[in-house]
Amino acid sequence: MAGRRQKYESVASQGQCDIPRVLEPTQGFLLSLDMASAESRAPGHGPPGELATENLSSDTVEREHLEASYVGRLAERGDLRRLVTYVPNKGLPLYNWFKYKEGFSRELVFRLLDKLAIGPADAVLDPFAGCGTTLLACKEFGRNAIGLDILPVAVYVANVKLCDWPNLDILVSAVDGLLSRPRSDPTSSFPDLRIVELAFDPQTKNDILFYKEEIEKVEEPVRGFLMLGLLSILERVSRTSKDGQFLRLVERRIPPVKDALREQLMTMIVDISRRQRTLFKPRQGKAQMLLGDARNRCLPKRYEGRFAGVITSPPYLNRYDYSRTYALELCLLFVSHPDDMRRIRHSLLRSHIESREQDGRDVRLPALEEILGSLRSKNLNNDRIPIMVKGYFEDMNMVIRNLAAYLRPGGRVALVVANAQFAGEHVPTDLMLSELAAQHGFDTEEIWVTRYKGNSSQQMAVYGRRPVRESIVFWRKNA
Numbered sequence: 001m002a003g004r005r006q007k008y009e010s011v012a013s014q015g016q017c018d019i020p021r022v023l024e025p026t027q028g029f030l031l032s033l034d035m036a037s038a039e040s041r042a043p044g045h046g047p048p049g050e051l052a053t054e055n056l057s058s059d060t061v062e063r064e065h066l067e068a069s070y071v072g073r074l075a076e077r078g079d080l081r082r083l084v085t086y087v088p089n090k091g092l093p094l095y096n097w098f099k100y101k102e103g104f105s106r107e108l109v110f111r112l113l114d115k116l117a118i119g120p121a122d123a124v125l126d127p128f129a130g131c132g133t134t135l136l137a138c139k140e141f142g143r144n145a146i147g148l149d150i151l152p153v154a155v156y157v158a159n160v161k162l163c164d165w166p167n168l169d170i171l172v173s174a175v176d177g178l179l180s181r182p183r184s185d186p187t188s189s190f191p192d193l194r195i196v197e198l199a200f201d202p203q204t205k206n207d208i209l210f211y212k213e214e215i216e217k218v219e220e221p222v223r224g225f226l227m228l229g230l231l232s233i234l235e236r237v238s239r240t241s242k243d244g245q246f247l248r249l250v251e252r253r254i255p256p257v258k259d260a261l262r263e264q265l266m267t268m269i270v271d272i273s274r275r276q277r278t279l280f281k282p283r284q285g286k287a288q289m290l291l292g293d294a295r296n297r298c299l300p301k302r303y304e305g306r307f308a309g310v311i312t313s314p315p316y317l318n319r320y321d322y323s324r325t326y327a328l329e330l331c332l333l334f335v336s337h338p339d340d341m342r343r344i345r346h347s348l349l350r351s352h353i354e355s356r357e358q359d360g361r362d363v364r365l366p367a368l369e370e371i372l373g374s375l376r377s378k379n380l381n382n383d384r385i386p387i388m389v390k391g392y393f394e395d396m397n398m399v400i401r402n403l404a405a406y407l408r409p410g411g412r413v414a415l416v417v418a419n420a421q422f423a424g425e426h427v428p429t430d431l432m433l434s435e436l437a438a439q440h441g442f443d444t445e446e447i448w449v450t451r452y453k454g455n456s457s458q459q460m461a462v463y464g465r466r467p468v469r470e471s472i473v474f475w476r477k478n479a
């Protein structure tokens with residue numbers, strides 16, 4: 001673990017926070033940022049989204065006012081409903097090397113690059129880059145991009161996916177070498193966390209650690225390739241399944257680690273050979289992924305005012321805790337003690353229930369006051385919900401302020417986000433974030449409603465069927 005951490009190259013001296021870099025950036029990455037302004041495109045059309053607010057028992061004046069003032073900018077775009085999900089990536093070489101259910105699709109990024117009119121010399125920022133869909137698609141499309149994410153496992157995966165692999169023979173022989181090593185007992189162990197004990201049987205745990213130790217003896221970047229193979233099979237060789245907010249325990253036949261690893265690595269090699277012509281063409285974009293907090297001004301000062309566009313999707317306000325979903329992968333490489341896990345959990349944007357209150361981040365948002373006021377009188381199934389809701393908008397306010405600093409005048413944002421609902425209280429996140437964006441000098445050009453997400457069955461039983469919007473909001477920074 002300590003060795004892994006030392007691999008990070010700190011560039012703290014260049015920015016206001018510590019952004020370690022995992023692996024080497026692709027081909028001496030140097031962004032060529034030109035200052036040509038992005039052109040706007042004709043907005044999409046369609047009837048505005050309907051929202052069932054009439055049955056809310058509490059005060060809804062502020063939210064009704066918001067709905068009324070944005071209604072002319074809402075456009076139904078049900079044609080994109082699949083593209084805002086990870087599903088289309090499942091069958092895509094490289095994009096599917098690590099299952100990241102919270103991701104969006106490569107095709108969506110292509111459409112948004114076009115919509116934002118991002119030119120070949122422009123640069124794109126994704127402050128919540130996850131497993132690197134925006135970056136990989138930009139690289140493929142011949143556009144430059146930088147991504148940030150605070151979850152170390154996401155950064156690791158994205159960086160491996162962004163690597164150039166000019167020599168397949170080296171990878172093939174590394175895979176052969178790894179799989180033919182005589183098995184010995186590992187000397188390391190997993191951190192002492194209950195989820196690890198529940199997830200793996202003792203034999204599987206030892207096999208995983210054996211391969212991890214063998215992979216650590218290999219030089220980068222091949223080490224990253226092999227390690228990603230191992231990370232990608234952890235769910236398959238465990239008794240867990242990634243399911244919404246949690247890791248669900250499941251009964252299944254568990255394949256031997258060696259078989260699952262061989263299959264995964266061979267698939268990855270075939271993928272590289274298949275996509276060599278598109279991904280490794282001479283005019284591909286330069287893309288780089290960094291570990292960093294979107295709430296902080298992480299990038300070096302020289303990047304301020306330089307980006308033409310932002311394509312991103314923040315965590316949704318849905319109680320989803322990435323540190324729990326990716327607990328096994330974190331335990332393999334980035335967590336050596338339960339305190340590490342807690343630190344990661346509390347570094348995430350406050351979209352989950354264990355979020356803590358923070359002083360000095362207050363926002364001016366009447367709809368938020370209204371929601372918090374209404375929640376006070378509700379019988380909530382978790383009394384930390386108001387802390388999370390408040391924290392979410394406070395954190396996103398910091399993020400949007402940073403986006404305003406990074407974008408050049410006229411620069412544009414496409415942000416994929418879903419609305420929420422707690423105890424029947426509707427949270428129009430897309431509109432509330434647009435209000436915050438206005439406070440930081442953005443105009444909301446359009447809001448594409450891509451689909452409606454249903455409320456939970458428990459909520460439905462009490463409050464009826466109340467689907468909420470999943471939207472792409474488009475903001476333009478005032479010139």
Ligand SMILES: C[S@@+](CC[C@H](N)C(=O)[O-])C[C@H]1O[C@@H](n2cnc3c(N)ncnc32)[C@H](O)[C@@H]1O
Pocket residue numbers: 100102103104105127128129130131132133134148149150151154292293294295312313314315316322347348349
């Ligand atoms: C909806 S996912 C983005 C998925 C991405 N679009 C993709 O296709 O892989 C949101 C991401 O935000 C990250 N995140 C949470 N808090 C963050 C923070 N404070 N700064 C940067 N990233 C954060 C999560 O780790 C997660 O990867």
